[in-house]
Amino acid sequence: MTSRIFVTATGTEIGKTYLSAAIVTAARKIDHSVHALKPLMSGFAPGAYGASDAGILLSALGEKVTPETVSDICLHAFPPPLAPNVAARQLGVEIDDEELLDFCRRGLKTDADLILVEGAGGVLSPATDDILQADLIAALDLPAILVTTNYLGAVSHTLTALESLERRQIPVAAIVVSQPTPEAAAPTSLIDELLRLRPEIATVAAPFGIDPNQLGDDVLSVLNPKK
Numbered sequence: 001m002t003s004r005i006f007v008t009a010t011g012t013e014i015g016k017t018y019l020s021a022a023i024v025t026a027a028r029k030i031d032h033s034v035h036a037l038k039p040l041m042s043g044f045a046p047g048a049y050g051a052s053d054a055g056i057l058l059s060a061l062g063e064k065v066t067p068e069t070v071s072d073i074c075l076h077a078f079p080p081p082l083a084p085n086v087a088a089r090q091l092g093v094e095i096d097d098e099e100l101l102d103f104c105r106r107g108l109k110t111d112a113d114l115i116l117v118e119g120a121g122g123v124l125s126p127a128t129d130d131i132l133q134a135d136l137i138a139a140l141d142l143p144a145i146l147v148t149t150n151y152l153g154a155v156s157h158t159l160t161a162l163e164s165l166e167r168r169q170i171p172v173a174a175i176v177v178s179q180p181t182p183e184a185a186a187p188t189s190l191i192d193e194l195l196r197l198r199p200e201i202a203t204v205a206a207p208f209g210i211d212p213n214q215l216g217d218d219v220l221s222v223l224n225p226k227k
Contacts, residue, residue, distance in 0.1 A: 004108060005173060005223065006063040006137045008119040009147040010154070010161045015178035015206060017053045017145050019215065020118045021060035026216025028062065032113035036061055037103055039075045039136075040095070040120045040127060043081035052077070053118065075103040085126040095128040116119040117142065123161040138141055145219070147176045150190035158194065162201075172201055174222045 007020045020036065027034045036057045044052035054074040055065040063069055072076060076095055078087035088095050108115055117140070119125075119133045127136045137144055144165055148158045158175070165172055175194060176189035187205040194203050202222040204213050 003113060004115050004117075006117045006119060006140065006144045007144040007147065007166075008123050008133055008137065008144050008161075009121070010149070010157045011122045012120075012125070014147055014149045015176070015180050016118055017146055017207065018180075018212065019054050019145070019176055019178070019219070020116055020213035021056050021217050022048075022216035023114075023116060024057065024060040024216075025212060026220050028060075029213070029216075030220075033111070034061060035107065035110040035112040035115045036073060037064045037104060037107045037115070038086040039100060039117065040076050042078040042084045042087045042120065043075070044079060046079045056113050056120065056224045057116075068180050073107070075100060083126055084120050085129050087131070087143050089182065097130055100128060100136070101139055104136070108140065108142075123164050124143045134164050134168055134170065137165070139171050143171040143173045145174050145176060146172055147178055148180050148190070149180060150185040150187055154190050154198070155193050158190070159197065162198065174202045174204055174219060176219065178206040178208050182208050184208065 007016050030093050038057055041053050044115060049055045049070050050065045054070045058069055059067045067219050078084060080087040080090060087094055123134050125133050127133050131197055138189040146161055162172060177190050179187055187207055191203050191205055204218050204222060
């Protein structure tokens with residue numbers, strides 16, 4: 001199994017957390033020990049940690065959701081629905097590059113079969129005022145899962161995200177094409193284009209309403225192909 005993975009995306013609100021929780025649940029179901037990190041988080045109701053991205057990951061890990069357990073997997077949590085660096089600036093908080101990297105590296109040293117790190121926003125979204133999400137992934141030396149979704153322009157945006165990762169020498173373990181709402185386009189046509197343009201990268205469909213157990217199993221089968 002690919003034992004350390006970073007989940008990123010072409011943008012926000014397209015299913016990173018749903019996918020991450022599904023992978024965690026699927027791995028635990030087959031008796032793998034699992035740890036997860038959500039280093040930066042923004043855009044949640046104050047006090048409503050259970051519905052936050054970190055809270056959803058903690059629930060998938062089978063852990064209680066409290067401010068303390070959230071802080072164990074999340075260095076900075078900002079309620080404003082803004083990019084974390086912008087929310088931090090608005091609240092007078094500094095996200096220090098080295099502190100962020102040290103937090104992630106400590107988490108990645110956890111003794112677990114699988115450690116998943118979920119990013120914030122898209123591949124080129126700022127992580128701090130100085131580094132982008134892609135820079136964070138590269139500094140942590142992790143392979144990535146890229147989440148995208150089907151809309152007019154998605155082929156260009158997905159290929160741009162792939163090139164941004166690859167120019168930083170970040171291996172892309174899989175592309176997951178999600179359908180985050182019933183009104184969104186189904187994954188099929190985008191998957192067809194990606195298989196034509198980038199056939200060397202495994203692609204997984206996540207249509208709206210897919211059973212998270214099935215989705216997690218599908219992604220794990222890509223990360224750990226049978227010989």
